[in-house]
Amino acid sequence: MNNRTSEIFEILSKGNFICSNAVDNQQRYLYTYLEEHFDDLEPKFREIGFQLEEGNNYYYFSRFNESNPNVESKIEKALRWLDILAFFTTFRKDLCRGARFKPLDILNQVEINLPMKEQLQNLRKKTVAGKNYQEMLTDLLKEMQKEGFIDLENELEQTWKILDSWDYLEKMVTAVNIQDENEANANPAQNSGN
Amino acid sequence: MAKFEKIEELIGELNKHKKLFAALFDKRMFPIQEEMILPLVDHDTEKLERLAAYNLLVRGQSQVGLESRLQEFFEEFLEVDETVHVLYIQENLNQIKANQSYYLKENQAIKREQYLTKIKKHLRRIDQVTLQNVKTLRNNTDETYKTEINFDIKKEKLTDIRTQRDALEGVIKAVERMIQDDLFFKTATDAELQLIIHRLRLTLNDSVHNLIEVQQQIIEYLNHIEKRVQIVDKVLLLKSLRDKHYLKERTNFYQLAAQNADIPISQAESFRTRLAIESLGSDEERQKLIFKVRDKMNNRKLLAQNKAGAISDEAFESREQIEESFNLNSLKQIFLGKSQDLFSFTMQHRFNNEVSPQQRIQLYCRLASLFESEFTFSDQTGTYENLEYALIYPASVTTAGFAQPRRND
Numbered sequence: 317m318n319n320r321t322s323e324i325f326e327i328l329s330k331g332n333f334i335c336s337n338a339v340d341n342q343q344r345y346l347y348t349y350l351e352e353h354f355d356d357l358e359p360k361f362r363e364i365g366f367q368l369e370e371g372n373n374y375y376y377f378s379r380f381n382e383s384n385p386n387v388e389s390k391i392e393k394a395l396r397w398l399d400i401l402a403f404f405t406t407f408r409k410d411l412c413r414g415a416r417f418k419p420l421d422i423l424n425q426v427e428i429n430l431p432m433k434e435q436l437q438n439l440r441k442k443t444v445a446g447k448n449y450q451e452m453l454t455d456l457l458k459e460m461q462k463e464g465f466i467d468l469e470n471e472l473e474q475t476w477k478i479l480d481s482w483d484y485l486e487k488m489v490t491a492v493n494i495q496d497e498n499e500a501n502a503n504p505a506q507n508s509g510n
Numbered sequence: 511m512a513k514f515e516k517i518e519e520l521i522g523e524l525n526k527h528k529k530l531f532a533a534l535f536d537k538r539m540f541p542i543q544e545e546m547i548l549p550l551v552d553h554d555t556e557k558l559e560r561l562a563a564y565n566l567l568v569r570g571q572s573q574v575g576l577e578s579r580l581q582e583f584f585e586e587f588l589e590v591d592e593t594v595h596v597l598y599i600q601e602n603l604n605q606i607k608a609n610q611s612y613y614l615k616e617n618q619a620i621k622r623e624q625y626l627t628k629i630k631k632h633l634r635r636i637d638q639v640t641l642q643n644v645k646t647l648r649n650n651t652d653e654t655y656k657t658e659i660n661f662d663i664k665k666e667k668l669t670d671i672r673t674q675r676d677a678l679e680g681v682i683k684a685v686e687r688m689i690q691d692d693l694f695f696k697t698a699t700d701a702e703l704q705l706i707i708h709r710l711r712l713t714l715n716d717s718v719h720n721l722i723e724v725q726q727q728i729i730e731y732l733n734h735i736e737k738r739v740q741i742v743d744k745v746l747l748l749k750s751l752r753d754k755h756y757l758k759e760r761t762n763f764y765q766l767a768a769q770n771a772d773i774p775i776s777q778a779e780s781f782r783t784r785l786a787i788e789s790l791g792s793d794e795e796r797q798k799l800i801f802k803v804r805d806k807m808n809n810r811k812l813l814a815q816n817k818a819g820a821i822s823d824e825a826f827e828s829r830e831q832i833e834e835s836f837n838l839n840s841l842k843q844i845f846l847g848k849s850q851d852l853f854s855f856t857m858q859h860r861f862n863n864e865v866s867p868q869q870r871i872q873l874y875c876r877l878a879s880l881f882e883s884e885f886t887f888s889d890q891t892g893t894y895e896n897l898e899y900a901l902i903y904p905a906s907v908t909t910a911g912f913a914q915p916r917r918n919d
Binding site for chain 1: 659661662664735738739740741742744745746747748749751752757760761762763764766767768770771772773774775776781
């Protein structure tokens with residue numbers, strides 16, 4: 317039983333998720349394993365400073381006493397996630413966990429949808445810049461894959477699947493409170509009217 | 511427009527072109543090019559014309575399709591109808607009510623019988639149509655939710671299905687009420703009518719249960735969509751705030767992100783572990799790895815410092831030294847085969863190399879002490895120069911037969 321513990325730790329401590337709908341068999345197995353042994357594993361990880369968190373069909377780690385939190389990088393990351401979420405939402409409104417999409421469809425949209433084109437350009441990382449839209453999108457997808465939010469389900473058909481961890485991003489967004497929401501709602505409309 | 515005079519003719523015509531109609535029915539969702547179905551009528555466009563004239567199919571601009579009445583007829587019989595016909599049930603219900611009214615007012619037995627037959631027919635129709643409709647509604651619900659990609663259309667379709675469902679439930683309730691409360695049906699004495707009513711009641715009951723389930727399903731789907739809408743709106747709103755640089759001022763987005771202690775948002779932990787010294791030496795795999803790493807090492811400077819100098823030429827010159835030694839054992843064997851005394855043997859034996867008398871005397875002593883047990887030491891002595899030595903013979907030879915040793919030189 318213990319050998320799984322290290323495997324799980326390896327994944328979660330890197331900031332990844334373990335999802336119930338992972339493409340990889342092994343990961344799916346780890347999810348059920350975690351589900352079954354949650355009560356054993358949770359105290360174990362807590363002892364070494366990691367809180368095993370249970371999301372909606374996924375698991376991840378949190379730290380309960382961070383020694384030196386890098387606030388700036390966290391905010392940067394959260395903002396980037398918001399940008400990414402906005403990009404995918406602009407592409408398809410019903411895109412949520414379990415959904416599948418093809419990069420080609422996104423590219424077709426990018427072609428005709430100017431805001432999407434701009435968003436994709438802005439999402440490009442300065443260091444490893446893809447030259448064309450397709451490369452930019454590939455970079456973006458790989459980044460999301462690495463962070464454990466999506467995975468390539470069918471390489472031949474280039475079908476990507478949105479994993480359960482996507483819910484984490486949405487939870488992050490829904491948790492945000494907007495002050496004087498009405499005003500904030502009204503303002504963009506005003507601005508666009510100008 | 512041509513018209514069939516007899517049912518046989520219609521059926522005959524359908525039968526004659528059954529393959530064509532089957533093909534048209536299979537492709538009813540899409541426009542069909544005329545050339546695609548030409549092989550089915552032996553490339554005879556006149557046949558198509560004839561069928562169109564009889565209103566069995568519609569032709570227009572090189573496209574053909576099944577006539578809508580025929581299509582509906584097929585769909586209904588094959589139970590693949592994809593539309594929910596609420597009004598159809600309503601129509602039957604109205605017919606029943608009308609015929610019931612005539613029936614009650616009519617005095618002639620034959621005519622009453624005719625009205626009753628019509629009522630039965632409509633009741634049967636309701637029976638058939640209702641369950642089919644419920645099934646269709648159910649399929650449509652699931653299919654819409656699962657396959658409709660366009661988010662807005664999905665929502666609209668589901669709302670429409672909900673309306674249809676409500677209407678269907680209304681009609682079913684109306685039919686139920688009628689056969690429940692109407693004195694005409696309550697007091698029906700006709701055995702066939704009773705049977706039909708009984709069956710219809712079961713069907714309606716079944717349908718209502720199914721409809722309740724469908725309703726729950728639709729509500730669940732719509733709720734889910736509603737939630738999605740909220741998330742989508744929130745994402746887009748936050749994004750627009752971000753783009754306008756309001757995000758920090760107007761929301762707690764930054765605070766939340768800063769407080770967030772989840773590992774995914776933090777920079778990934780990296781653990782530096784060292785290799786255990788013991789395993790470095792013992793494990794063969796590890797050693798291979800060490801060599802591999804060494805091979806890869808780019809730091810040539812360090813390597814250069816570590817390098818030994820050239821090997822001097824001197825190192826290649828061999829300085830062989832041969833130390834001669836006697837094979838004492840084989841010497842002894844030779845001696846044992848002779849009848850000489852040991853001293854004379856060692857002094858006279860021909861060695862491969864030059865051996866000095868001094869060495870020969872040493873050899874004598876060594877042999878004598880090493881193989882003492884195999885030799886016989888006699889009491890007699892011999893002299894060599896100023897040395898006196900014992901006469902030693904192989905053990906197997908008795909001393910008696912031996913004369914005085916010969917003097918060397």
